């Protein structure tokens with residue numbers, strides 16, 4: 433078996449990616465639901481990278497407002513991201529009651545939620561297309577055919593998140609223009625298409641990136657645990673054409689996250705994060721605080737669990753109590769620098785370039 437020694441070279445791949453998507457540096461802000469921060473996107477986009485909005489819980493009007501805010505501050509590129517909805521959740525009154533009992537020990541007792549839990553998905557899809565971003569992006573599945581057709585008609589690229597080669601191939605077959613290879617190091621939710629199999633799809637970036645790069649004919653965007661120049665150069669050397677950084681931007685002032693969360697990121701060892709379903713019912717990686725480490729009953733499915741946890745989260749944030757806060761973070765959290773995002777993006781790229789042949 434032969435090894436593909438990064439042919440074409442990392443620099444060639446980066447140049448092709450940047451040309452195609454209108455960037456000067458191959459650093460993408462990761463879409464992060466709950467961290468809309470238009471100023472963060474504008475700063476990364478103005479630095480030559482790509483901004484991002486995780487629009488999971490954003491109404492169509494909110495999506496338009498977000499795009500307007502970023503455009504008022506930057507001419508740069510951005511992506512808008514949606515989670516592909518899971519099948520309707522199976523409701524289980526006994527399980528939800530047991531979870532409410534558990535959560536009552538960590539905050540206010542949640543009411544059993546009724547739904548609807550999130551804005552209408554088709555209306556969100558129309559809104560992200562109407563916002564005319566450089567790219568729309570997906571996680572946990574593939575966009576419906578009509579969204580893919582409409583994005584192509586409008587010249588909007590589609591970046592699809594994958595955690596396995598099988599998911600990546602399904603996304604390419606559905607029309608994805610690039611694959612976001614999400615390693616197990618990543619902060620936030622796992623992109624597994626099937627919520628129930630997420631625990632079995634935890635390949636680290638070191639193995640996932642080259643496999644996808646070797647097997648696919650579309651560019652690979654590496655994400656998960658990349659927060660300094662070494663990680664960027666490594667991911668590009670492994671075959672990626674660009675990197676997508678989430679946790680690494682969360683300590684920037686423009687991210688404006690809760691100070692207790694920012695502090696926890698700055699102090700977290702790689703083993704100080706953990707995978708959990710407690711926050712939403714979908715598997716995700718966050719700071720291993722008290723509520724994550726506690727012996728909890730089985731979580732309700734997404735998005736029921738997300739609604740159950742919401743009052744606990746709100747109370748913990750209001751009290752500034754990190755024990756029950758929802759503090760998403762990847763394994764490279766400790767590398768996240770607390771500096772302005774535009775400076776950070778440009779510094780990281782300059783340092784990464786020095787590491788690349």
Ligand SMILES: Cc1cc2nc3c(=O)[nH]c(=O)nc-3n(C[C@H](O)[C@H](O)[C@H](O)COP(=O)(O)O)c2cc1C
Nearest residue numbers: 462464465486571618619620656657678679760762
């Ligand atoms: C706070 C937070 C929210 C996230 N929300 C989303 C989301 O809405 N959509 C998505 O595709 N990925 C989401 N992710 C995952 C990121 O896009 C990306 O895969 C991850 O941040 C990469 O790992 P890193 O945090 O180690 O850089 C989120 C990550 C974080 C930390």
